[in-house]
Amino acid sequence: MAIGREDATKTGRAMRAPTLADVAASAGVSVSTAGRVLRDQGWPVEESLKERVRAAAIELGYVPNVMARTLRAGAPALVGLVIGNMLDPYYGEIAETVTCYSETTSRMLTMVCNMQRDPRLELDYCRRLWEHRVAGLILAGGGFDQFTYHDDLALLVEKMERSGVIVTTLSPRDLESPAFHTDNVEAGRCAARELISVGHREIGILVGPIRNRVLTQRVAGITAACEEAGLSVHLVETEFGASWVAPAIAQMFEQRPTITAIVAASGVTSINVIRAVTATGRSVPEDISVIGIGGRAIGEWGARMTRVDLGLETCGRAALDYIAARVEGRPTAPAFRLEPTIAGGGSVAPPK
The missing domain is CATH 3.40.50.2300 (Response regulator)
Structure with a gap:
């Protein structure tokens, strides 16, 4: 049973990641000039042109595509999963659920990143997954500091979503992205x-x-x-x-x-x-x-x-289904907060 459903549809958001050609057009330069500026490999380019290209890249939310081949026709969409600590069974269960489900459905290839409970590393992984042109991102955070760098994460996620990355979370993070978690x-x-x-x-x-x-x-x-x-x-x-x-x-x-x-x-x-x-x-x-x-x-x-x-299994699968539906242009199910249940184990009894 799910409660507290909310409409997670993102209206007016770009569904395509900006390309180098988009940056070049916005800056009024050739694609080769834009590429030289953004690769920053020492090619002689006028300073004024450099500033225009960099400003256009920032405005469009462009990042270098170091995994362009993963988006070729017929290739599975790449999804990033950032977990809190690989040694914690809570995160291990989430990673197992999401990776097994993505393999079973054959629609997604999941890349798991272990942030080791470091919120700065979470930010770094998000940026690097963005550069690898992930189609979706699942933030599976739980027991670590989510307050100190919250604004930095919110700004980064907003930029990623503007560029076409579909972001979801498996815990309440005070982000605009759809969250799939238990109440x-x-x-x-x-x-x-x-x-x-x-x-x-x-x-x-x-x-x-x-x-x-x-x-x-x-x-x-x-x-x-x-x-x-x-x-x-x-x-x-x-x-x-x-x-x-x-x-x-x-x-x-x-x-x-x-x-x-x-x-x-x-x-x-x-x-x-x-x-x-x-x-x-x-x-x-x-x-x-x-x-x-x-x-x-x-x-x-x-x-x-x-x-x-x-x-956790229900939430992880729902997040992946949401991303898959968005990638394939199908209707999406709304985000939810599950109603928790008791699983008996024999460690509770009346007091003496």
């Missing part, structure tokens, strides 16, 4: 309600650095559901990576020893939280109930983990 506020509410429904009244939240919309929304949903039930929550914010989970759990129990349940609000945190709880001498779910938020990897890697499923 993260509702995912937080769903996790908290699952614990409350079996009787928990002392609930902790373990979360990585809250530097993006995804985690902000999930924590807001958890908190809202608890407050509606007359409960308070204890939040512990940790750094990225498995090594930070155990000390964060120990800190949580030290500060609030009466906690009987924990919501692990992100994928890597979810996978490691059961081990961290048992390391304190407590058992799951007999002493502490745990619920995670993420994809199927949580259930596969985090033994017995009950989780809120984010529908």
Whole structure:
């Protein structure tokens, strides 16, 4: 079931990437002169002509086509997929979904870029994919800083879209591009309600650095559901990576020893939280109930983990279908926010 549908149609947007001939025509020079200026290989060209060509290239959103052959007749359209961290099962599941689906449909060739949770590298990859003349771009960002360089990304995406690149996202990024993702506020509410429904009244939240919309929304949903039930929550914010989970759990129990349940609000945190709880001498779910938020990897890697499923496969396929439809000139389905679901795993039980 999908909720909050929005019309993602881009009206009045150029569907063709500007060519070197377009730049030359706009600058009033020959194609060879424009090429010499933009290749910047030392050819003697008057400075005034250089300025006109460069200004025209910027105005048109032109970038060098280093992968022109991929757009020859009959070749599959190239799609760029920028993921947050290849070692994170959340992103691994997205990459597997998108690449397998593109191979199955035979309509797209997907190039996966690992930004290693560095927003500057995300920008760099977007520029380089643009230069490789991708037909579409999927931003699969999640748990990393999405605030510091947001304006730079928004401006870059706007230029890419003006040049004909079809951009989509798999998380809320405050961009004009269509987003295909689960409702993260509702995912937080769903996790908290699952614990409350079996009787928990002392609930902790373990979360990585809250530097993006995804985690902000999930924590807001958890908190809202608890407050509606007359409960308070204890939040512990940790750094990225498995090594930070155990000390964060120990800190949580030290500060609030009466906690009987924990919501692990992100994928890597979810996978490691059961081990961290048992390391304190407590058992799951007999002493502490745990619920995670993420994809199927949580259930596969985090033994017995009950989780809120984010529908990553559905979202990844929808983003690729949207790009394919735009490339082929077919009607597109609107962007959506999925309603999350609970996937049972045995890590939630009534408190003692």
